[in-house]
Amino acid sequence: MSSYSHAAESLPHEGEHHGPPEPHYSSRIMPATLGMYLFIASEIMLFGSFFTAYFFVRVVNGTPWPTPPYHIPLFVATINTFILMTSSATMHWATQAIKRGNVWGMRAGLLLTFLMGSAFLISQIYEYMRAGFNTSNGAFATIFFCLTGLHGCHVFVGLTILLFMTIRAFRGHFSAEEHHGVEIGGIYWHFVDVMWIVVFTTVYIL
């Protein structure tokens, strides 16, 4: 009798929480957004380490940029820059469209962004094949491929996110009230474009 009453006392009462404690959510920031912030912070540190290597090769060591007889494919990169900036504009258009409840505007914006991102990546691969040098051709070539390649990997990740966003958009997962998935993907895509502006300016132009 006494063991039965002890067991009954240890049981949770009605309305009490079972299992592990409930996670604490900040009232100011959503977990998914916080996750994207932390991811982007880690990406900034990764790019920072590559830019440090660039700085040491070009400024501290004084390596000629580009090292003769190689040439940087500036024309293709300039076209790519316009493509990527336009893709950011269509991404912004997609987000603004869904905020106003324009589902087809969002779908068109996401599809165009995905196509332009793919065009960027394909022309970068083409640029690599025609560059006339590879990673074994000195410090300049190594840093060139590391920085542009690292950015290319980020475009690939962004395209994967965009692909899922576009599929979800065509399945009707987003609305004027529920479009957080488009918002977060858009933040990442703009971050990738900001990094390209830094890479393009430092590696190709200056």
Added chain:
Amino acid sequence: MRNPLRSEAEAFRFLVVVVVGAALIVAASYGNTWAGVAVAVLVFAALGRWLMR
């Protein structure tokens, strides 16, 4: 302090600011390298001020 990644619209605005800043640095550095350095310092200061507003 302004969070440049607070929303998609804010991130897009930040991208436009970065494009304008980079264009100013490139334009100044074409004339003289040190002019480019000076403009870069000014652009970074303005960017910091914009973010801290």
